[in-house]
Amino acid sequence: MSEDLETLRHSTAHVMAAAVLDLFPGTVIGIGPATDEGFYYDFAFTDRLQPEALPRIEAKMREIIKQALPFVKEEIPRGDAVALFERLHQPLKVELIADKVTDATARIYRTGDFVDLCLGPHVANAGQLGAFRLLSIAGAYWKGSEKNQQLTRIYGTAFPTEAELESHLKMLEDAAKRDHRKLGKDLDLFVVDEMVGRGLPLLTPKGTAVRRQMEEFILRLEQRQGYQHVKTPDIARLEIYKISGHFERYRESMYPPSEMEDEEWQLRPMNCPHHIRVFARKAYSFRDLPVRLAELGTVYRYEKSGEVSGLIRVRAFTINDAHIFCRPDQLNEEFERVIQLILQVYRAFGIKDFHFRLSLRDEVSNKWMGDPAVWQRAQDAAREALRASGHPFVEAPGEAAFYGPKLDVQIKDAIGREFTLSTNQIDFLMPERFGLEYVTSEQSMTRPVMIHRAPIGSMERFMAYLIETYAGAFPVWLAPVQLVFIPIADRHLEAVGRLAQGFRQRDLRVEVDGRSERMQAKIRDAQLQKVPFMAVVGDKELEAGTLNIRRREGGDQESVRADEFLTRLEREAQLPLE
Numbered sequence: 346m347s348e349d350l351e352t353l354r355h356s357t358a359h360v361m362a363a364a365v366l367d368l369f370p371g372t373v374i375g376i377g378p379a380t381d382e383g384f385y386y387d388f389a390f391t392d393r394l395q396p397e398a399l400p401r402i403e404a405k406m407r408e409i410i411k412q413a414l415p416f417v418k419e420e421i422p423r424g425d426a427v428a429l430f431e432r433l434h435q436p437l438k439v440e441l442i443a444d445k446v447t448d449a450t451a452r453i454y455r456t457g458d459f460v461d462l463c464l465g466p467h468v469a470n471a472g473q474l475g476a477f478r479l480l481s482i483a484g485a486y487w488k489g490s491e492k493n494q495q496l497t498r499i500y501g502t503a504f505p506t507e508a509e510l511e512s513h514l515k516m517l518e519d520a521a522k523r524d525h526r527k528l529g530k531d532l533d534l535f536v537v538d539e540m541v542g543r544g545l546p547l548l549t550p551k552g553t554a555v556r557r558q559m560e561e562f563i564l565r566l567e568q569r570q571g572y573q574h575v576k577t578p579d580i581a582r583l584e585i586y587k588i589s590g591h592f593e594r595y596r597e598s599m600y601p602p603s604e605m606e607d608e609e610w611q612l613r614p615m616n617c618p619h620h621i622r623v624f625a626r627k628a629y630s631f632r633d634l635p636v637r638l639a640e641l642g643t644v645y646r647y648e649k650s651g652e653v654s655g656l657i658r659v660r661a662f663t664i665n666d667a668h669i670f671c672r673p674d675q676l677n678e679e680f681e682r683v684i685q686l687i688l689q690v691y692r693a694f695g696i697k698d699f700h701f702r703l704s705l706r707d708e709v710s711n712k713w714m715g716d717p718a719v720w721q722r723a724q725d726a727a728r729e730a731l732r733a734s735g736h737p738f739v740e741a742p743g744e745a746a747f748y749g750p751k752l753d754v755q756i757k758d759a760i761g762r763e764f765t766l767s768t769n770q771i772d773f774l775m776p777e778r779f780g781l782e783y784v785t786s787e788q789s790m791t792r793p794v795m796i797h798r799a800p801i802g803s804m805e806r807f808m809a810y811l812i813e814t815y816a817g818a819f820p821v822w823l824a825p826v827q828l829v830f831i832p833i834a835d836r837h838l839e840a841v842g843r844l845a846q847g848f849r850q851r852d853l854r855v856e857v858d859g860r861s862e863r864m865q866a867k868i869r870d871a872q873l874q875k876v877p878f879m880a881v882v883g884d885k886e887l888e889a890g891t892l893n894i895r896r897r898e899g900g901d902q903e904s905v906r907a908d909e910f911l912t913r914l915e916r917e918a919q920l921p922l923e
């Protein structure tokens with residue numbers, strides 16, 4: 346966000362607060378910053394604010410803007426500022442002065458009667474504002490802590506021009522339609538059940554069908570690339586996380602350990618230690634490496650109740666995880682293979698807009714663990730592998746993990762928000778901590794290097810991404826239901842049931858809509874459920890051995906022989922492994 350846009354949005358937040366105080370005297374104001382998407386301001390209202398009040402606040406804001414009141418800056422003695430906000434009955438501002446203002450003076454800004462404690466900058470006068478919209482109301486804790494009082498946050502957005510505002514609102518509307526939480530409900534893919542707990546979404550039969558296809562795809566792909574799959578438990582002795590260092594560095598995100606038989610047990614926050622112990626079960630020679638151990642491993646990480654959301658921020662999730670144990674001289678090739686695997690996965694899901702970020706060590710910090718020469722080799726290996734891939738990448742010196750360089754892949758979601766999909770790390774530390782070794786060609790013992798890699802990161806998060814990207818209209822191979830049979834009358838039900846069973850026998854996911862609804866209504870429902878194909882079957886079709894096929898996107902219907910359509914669907918339903 347440019348500085349001008351930030352100033353514009355933050356100034357609009359001031360005007361919103363001024364309007365709120367005018368309409369609802371006695372309201373206590375919190376803070377009102379600009380954000381990447383717009384702005385907000387937090388308030389403690391005397392009565393609960395109803396969403397219907399937003400248009401009234403907007404109207405009041407327009408009045409203030411019309412008056413073109415100037416934003417006037419004043420530096421006043423700290424004690425005067427405290428007295429001023431006490432007189433205005435603004436205790437949160439008094440608290441902010443105590444927390445933040447360390448100078449002898451405090452800076453305030455006035456717009457008409459409205460006074461805010463603020464460093465600025467702002468627009469010169471309110472007349473320079475205008476293209477704004479108030480969007481929503483949410484709860485927010487004062488200073489972001491659940492220990493403090495809950496405030497009401499009003500979100501809004503602002504732009505230099507009406508046209509930019511309109512296009513942003515259009516994008517928000519589109520995003521709301523694609524929101525995986527909404528589609529997850531409409532298409533019955535997952536449910537968040539309060540009785541089970543927040544942040545613990547339950548996949549329904551349909552959601553599970555999608556998930557199983559994702560799993561099948563990635564497991565098969567890995568198998569073809571020389572990975573071996575393992576299956577390890579979700580819990581372990583706490584001790585192992587002390588050895589790995591997670592307990593020390595990662596404790597905040599871990600669940601509290603539980604006690605059993607005079608020992609402490611830990612729900613796992615990471616899969617690495619389990620895989621390391623699978624590797625450690627036997628002696629390896631240099632010829633045996635690399636060993637690539639993979640697992641769809643579920644991990645448990647603490648997220649605050651207020652921050653969990655849909656499938657994206659959850660308290661239990663499954664990583665498409667693997668740990669590669671290799672010789673230092675194999676690092677280059679192994680890393681290149683990881684990149685190729687990532688690219689293959691992305692191709693399969695049609696992900697085109699992404700870039701790599703390579704995080705390296707720098708000379709400034711001394712937190713780096715291990716031999717600088719080995720680091721250098723690992724960094725060169727990663728860089729060369731990236732160059733060979735032909736994809737653009739940026740380097741981030743000083744951003745590496747302290748135990749090795751790291752490769753993240755940034756992608757954009759359906760509405761252009763960037764997030765990290767894939768994280769991959771080269772690790773010298775854990776082999777050290779766990780004392781891993783293999784026999785070299787000179788018959789000495791040495792440590793392998795580890796690569797942690799997860800091309801699609803969290804399966805849950807990736808599913809959210811897919812739901813939003815496809816807007817629920819999954820390609821045939823991922824669709825929870827690939828074909829709905831629609832019998833025209835009850836007398837066709839039995840024959841249609843037999844037809845459907847024939848498709849099921851060939852691993853196709855089909856349903857029969859046997860409800861006593863009109864045919865058109867059934868077609869419409871199947872389209873709303875984004876089922877790729879509908880097969881209408883009546884006397885004519887049964888006699889000729891055909892199906893009357895329609896597609897979810899509409900268009901012409903076609904009459905196809907049932908066996909021919911089965912073959913066609915089977916082909917379309919294949920995993921995109923090539």
Ligand SMILES: [Zn+2]
Pocket residue numbers: 355359454461462463464465466467
């Ligand atoms: Zn301000």
Ligand SMILES: [Zn+2]
Pocket residue numbers: 615616617668797798
């Ligand atoms: Zn790992």
